[in-house]
Amino acid sequence: MCGIVGYIGDKVAAKLIMDGLKRLEYRGYDSSGIAVIENGRLETIRAVGKIKNLESLISDEQYSGTSGIGHIRWATHGKPSEENAHPHTDCSGKIVVVHNGIIENYKQLKHDLVAEGHKFKSETDTEVIVHLIEKYYRKDLVAAVRQATSLLKGAYALAVLSINNPDTVIGARMDAPLVAGIGENEYFLASDIPALLSYTKKFVYLEDGDIIELKKSGYKIYAADGSNAERKTHIIAWDSLMAEKSGYKHFMLKEIFEQQRTIEDTFRGRIDYDDISEFFNELSIDPETVRDIGRISIIACGTSYYAGLIGKFWFETLAGIHAEAEIGSEFRYRDFIIDDRTLLIAISQSGETADTIAPLREGKKRGARTLAICNVMGSTITRDAAGTLYTRCGPEIGVASTKAFTGQITSLFLLAVYFGIVRGKLTKENAAGLIDSLIQIPKDISMILNRENEIISIAKKFFKKTNFLFLGRGLNYPIAMEGALKLKEISYIHAEGYPAGEMKHGPIALIDENLPVVCIATKDKVYEKVLSNIEEVKAREGIVIAIATDGDERIKEKADYVFYVPNTDALLSPLLNIVPLQLFAYHIGVLRGCDVDQPRNLAKSVTVE
Numbered sequence: 001m002c003g004i005v006g007y008i009g010d011k012v013a014a015k016l017i018m019d020g021l022k023r024l025e026y027r028g029y030d031s032s033g034i035a036v037i038e039n040g041r042l043e044t045i046r047a048v049g050k051i052k053n054l055e056s057l058i059s060d061e062q063y064s065g066t067s068g069i070g071h072i073r074w075a076t077h078g079k080p081s082e083e084n085a086h087p088h089t090d091c092s093g094k095i096v097v098v099h100n101g102i103i104e105n106y107k108q109l110k111h112d113l114v115a116e117g118h119k120f121k122s123e124t125d126t127e128v129i130v131h132l133i134e135k136y137y138r139k140d141l142v143a144a145v146r147q148a149t150s151l152l153k154g155a156y157a158l159a160v161l162s163i164n165n166p167d168t169v170i171g172a173r174m175d176a177p178l179v180a181g182i183g184e185n186e187y188f189l190a191s192d193i194p195a196l197l198s199y200t201k202k203f204v205y206l207e208d209g210d211i212i213e214l215k216k217s218g219y220k221i222y223a224a225d226g227s228n229a230e231r232k233t234h235i236i237a238w239d240s241l242m243a244e245k246s247g248y249k250h251f252m253l254k255e256i257f258e259q260q261r262t263i264e265d266t267f268r269g270r271i272d273y274d275d276i277s278e279f280f281n282e283l284s285i286d287p288e289t290v291r292d293i294g295r296i297s298i299i300a301c302g303t304s305y306y307a308g309l310i311g312k313f314w315f316e317t318l319a320g321i322h323a324e325a326e327i328g329s330e331f332r333y334r335d336f337i338i339d340d341r342t343l344l345i346a347i348s349q350s351g352e353t354a355d356t357i358a359p360l361r362e363g364k365k366r367g368a369r370t371l372a373i374c375n376v377m378g379s380t381i382t383r384d385a386a387g388t389l390y391t392r393c394g395p396e397i398g399v400a401s402t403k404a405f406t407g408q409i410t411s412l413f414l415l416a417v418y419f420g421i422v423r424g425k426l427t428k429e430n431a432a433g434l435i436d437s438l439i440q441i442p443k444d445i446s447m448i449l450n451r452e453n454e455i456i457s458i459a460k461k462f463f464k465k466t467n468f469l470f471l472g473r474g475l476n477y478p479i480a481m482e483g484a485l486k487l488k489e490i491s492y493i494h495a496e497g498y499p500a501g502e503m504k505h506g507p508i509a510l511i512d513e514n515l516p517v518v519c520i521a522t523k524d525k526v527y528e529k530v531l532s533n534i535e536e537v538k539a540r541e542g543i544v545i546a547i548a549t550d551g552d553e554r555i556k557e558k559a560d561y562v563f564y565v566p567n568t569d570a571l572l573s574p575l576l577n578i579v580p581l582q583l584f585a586y587h588i589g590v591l592r593g594c595d596v597d598q599p600r601n602l603a604k605s606v607t608v609e
């Protein structure tokens with residue numbers, strides 16, 4: 001997730017764009033850059049790292065130009081570096097582009113453009129866009145942008161500036177947010193409202209396929225077919241802090257709701273099971289190596305460890321590979337068995353967790369092949385591992401991990417499916433069915449999020465409780481563990497996750513009329529077993545809150561409260577079942593007046609032992 005800003009009017013563009021980028025820093029901080037038209041020249045300034053590094057290159061009086069574009073980056077293709085920082089320019093240096101999104105077919109486009117003589121300077125997917133605009137540019141910038149974007153597959157929100165059209169700033173969007181700010185003889189573009197709230201309260205939300213042409217005298221919007229489009233003007237009354245959270249009360253809630261997009265961003269461009277070489281190239285691992293894997297050891301901590309537990313199931317079921325999930329702080333001090341046929345997978349949102357880094361390095365030293373699943377490009381773990389499968393969730397600000405978790409399990413699912421195909425455990429037909437179910441998941445999550453009020457009403461009944469038990473079986477045992485962790489880390493209520501089948505080996509002694517028991521009881525091969533566990537709880541006066549599959553009437557006879565999720569392939573149920581538990585923990589935390597985004601005693605990245 002990156003942030004873009006554009007401006008044309010009578011104010012100093014550089015200053016206004018920098019101010020806007022600073023207000024979008026929650027969208028990314030790997031690098032940043034601006035381009036302004038200054039005395040008939042196109043000036044581009046870029047810097048790696050946080051926006052203050054760019055700010056140190058721009059003194060107030062240096063630039064007086066009144067049109068420009070800017071970008072703050074969260075790297076998805078190409079490491080954080082100056083040459084990969086936006087804006088990107090064409091061969092002539094007369095056109096610049098900033099982009100938020102993922103261009104799925106950029107490799108092919110780049111290949112064709114290089115063959116036509118275009119010179120590339122970066123590793124990014126974005127750079128193909130500015131060379132395509134250059135290729136089709138014949139004085140009409142809107143037409144060139146339309147032709148260029150018609151060739152793009154994937155998601156983009158763009159701002160375009162050209163020295164040949166100094167009175168114009170162009171915006172375009174497909175599957176990535178872009179708003180236009182409406183001022184008095186001045187017009188703005190931004191990925192998100194916070195960037196512009198100091199300058200205007202009037203916004204136009206562009207729609208997929210729209211191209212907007214901004215001039216000091218006014219703006220025009222063209223729909224995908226080139227026709228003029230009218231879009232509603234909205235007056236936004238948020239203050240800037242509210243706006244950084246897009247109107248949500250907390251970053252955690254915003255990030256729970258972002259999952260319908262971040263899961264799609266994570267699998268976007270990686271689901272061509274007919275041609276999986278592209279997928280493996282990204283991982284710096286070849287199919288021959290995958291066929292030679294003897295076992296997989298997954299190392300992680302906290303929420304990432306629970307993602308690893310789910311990955312273990314999938315590697316066994318879909319790829320026929322023995323897999324173990326290991327808690328980093330334990331694994332690092334064990335005499336663990338590693339050989340050159342072991343694949344070590346380190347999972348980490350931050351890429352900086354000390355308890356995960358240490359065993360990864362030790363395992364690598366002992367000859368294991370290594371892979372990382374991580375959300376932060378260029379972080380330590382991604383540099384230590386031989387290859388990285390990046391989750392594409394954008395910065396996760398809330399300390400309690402939500403969207404990164406579902407990004408991790410989406411990545412693990414893709415890995416297990418492709419390992420299964422390469423090892424002959426999965427036919428392409430099986431893979432197609434699983435991928436089709438995965439593609440449906442964002443819509444299913446959207447349906448769950450629309451039922452948020454049902455979770456709130458259950459949370460209101462239980463927020464004063466002092467203990468919870470979470471039960472699940474098979475793939476949903478790790479979800480029970482993660483649901484318990486979410487609750488305890490943001491509401492400070494003691495909560496334990498347990499394999500449902502283990503209850504009779506001890507925890508059943510806890511059950512009484514005061515203990516709420518959350519049971520994950522969606523339809524799968526152990527559904528009947530979970531129903532029996534629910535009956536055991538009810539027989540001891542326990543209170544049961546069940547997560548169940550749409551249409552399941554039997555569960556109503558057994559559970560005190562039921563929250564329904566859409567029906568999906570049982571293998572993918574963890575991606576859905578965790579969402580109500582995230583919302584449940586969040587709303588209980590809020591009802592208890594806890595600091596939900598920054599819970600006591602916790603840090604977003606545990607970089608020490």
Ligand code: AGP
Binds near residue numbers: 401604
């Ligand atoms: C999750 O909500 C917690 N913040 C914590 O358990 C976290 O998952 C753990 O510290 C691992 O962090 P990482 O994914 O950045 O390695």
